[in-house]
Amino acid sequence: MDNKELFAKMEQSIINYDKDEAVRLAKMALGKGIEPAEAINEGFVKGIQAVGGLFGREEIFLPELVMGAEAMAAATDILGEAIKKSGRKAKYLAKGIAGTVQGDIHDTGIRLVTTFLVANGFDIIFLGTDIPSSLFVEKAKELKPDLILLSALLTTTMPNQKEVIDSLKGAGIRENVKVLVGGAPISQDWADQIGADGYGENASAAVEVAKKLIGG
């Protein structure tokens, strides 16, 4: 099987909600020496996007969406671990905290962003999902990060990215930290509108933008 066929099978495993197959293919990719990031982007991400499209068109419903997400998580856990391990022992660049904003439990994307940043020498503490702005502020005060990474996947939770930024301002610590935003509905325009310091379309872009922001 060539790589193209393998990526197509990965995509299909998510569309079939087949967790065991997704895990098998993720392991096979590692065995074949394929870059884990490539396997995620060319294979599994395409699958979960297809599932998202079906859900959006009401061709499938929440239970199927959940099963697709579970297959996706099983595969990206394996590949993510490999990315972390293969991460060059890069010099320590900066510290960050990351999470999904309040009301939003989509964590696959921000976990990947965290994994890529860690593999590139950042020290990122993942706070989790559904994080209220008050907790971001509390952790920013306690841990004094250089970066805060805010993810939102729902149009209804996008405004909570702005709320975090406004809360940081309210606490008088906005200038101490760079805020990076992302998530499927997020754009550079939105980032500018809410006064974020940066936007990344995907995990690789997040690394580039984060490096630029900290002057690395």
Ligand code: B12
């Ligand atoms: C999987 C999934 C779920 C899973 C999530 C499981 C999990 N643990 O994450 C489950 C089943 C739980 C779920 C639930 C819901 N979902 Co959902 N979900 C998705 C789906 C199909 C894929 C998301 C995903 O994992 N993508 C793969 C990752 C790799 O991509 P990503 O998240 O975009 O992240 C990348 C970039 O965006 C970027 N990035 C992400 N975060 C950040 C942060 C920073 C700082 C940076 C720089 C970059 C960055 O880098 C990442 C890596 O490349 C999307 C469809 C889609 N196209 O996004 C719908 C989608 C987001 N969901 C949707 C909906 C409606 C829901 C529900 C409301 C459904 C319901 N009726 O209950 C609930 C809401 C739950 C909640 N409160 O959050 C809608 C949102 C519509 C809208 N306009 O807001 C979508 C678009 C589906 C659709 N077409 O209708 N969902």
